[in-house]
Amino acid sequence: MRVYDVTTFLEDHPGGEDVLLHAAANGDATESFEEVGHSSTATSMMEGYFIGTLEGHAASSDSSSGAPSGGALRNKALLEKKQPPSSGFSGFLLPLLVLALAFAAWYYLTYINVKA
Ligand code: HEM
Incomplete structure (x- = not known):
């Protein structure tokens, strides 16, 4: 099941x-949502509020078959959150590595490779 955080959209809906x-x-x-017959604009707007998927929860059309109730939705631990873009290797270590390489190149060219 897809989960959307619409707290910032409440007033604008x-x-x-x-x-x-x-x-x-x-x-x-x-x-x-489907009963209202939302426009395609509304449907694509909705993607902007997507925060993750909830595992082990069937879609509402299957809920008659005894699927777990919506209460599970509040269990945030079950949410597969999207990774923030600036974390881990690409977010912190990679820029640091590039800086270190640039410094090494500058140091080499300035102090070691000087042709007198
Ligand atoms: C992130 C989720 C949602 C978004 C982005 C969204 C967006 C919109 C937009 C843009 C409209 C204007 C008409 C259109 O373009 O279709 C609209 C109308 C409406 N929406 Fe939503 N909607 C969302 C969720 C819901 C939900 C969950 C419900 C009902 C429980 C709902 C009920 C309605 C109703 C009743 C209207 C009609 C308003 C009117 O005609 O005056 N919407 N929504």
Whole structure:
């Protein structure tokens, strides 16, 4: 199941914040969202609020088959969060490595490779 954080969108939602809060409290807004017949603009807007997927939770259309209830949605530990772009090797170590290489090159050219 896909999870969206619409807290910053509540005030801007043309359908009002109440429907969003109600859908969130329900745990699964898939059906409500589809019933409204949202435009393709609305559907692509929604992707901007996507924060991750919830594993082990069936889509609402399957919920009659005894799938776990929306309460599980609040278990943030189950969320597969998107990695922030600036972390780990590419975010911190790589720029540091490039800087170190640049310094080494400058040092070599300035002090070691001087032709008198
Ligand atoms: C991230 C999720 C959502 C986004 C980005 C979104 C966006 C929009 C947008 C752009 C509209 C204007 C009409 C259109 O372009 O289709 C709209 C209308 C509406 N939305 Fe949403 N929506 C979201 C979730 C929901 C949910 C979960 C519900 C219901 C529980 C809902 C209920 C409505 C209703 C009732 C309208 C009609 C308002 C009217 O005609 O006056 N929306 N929404």
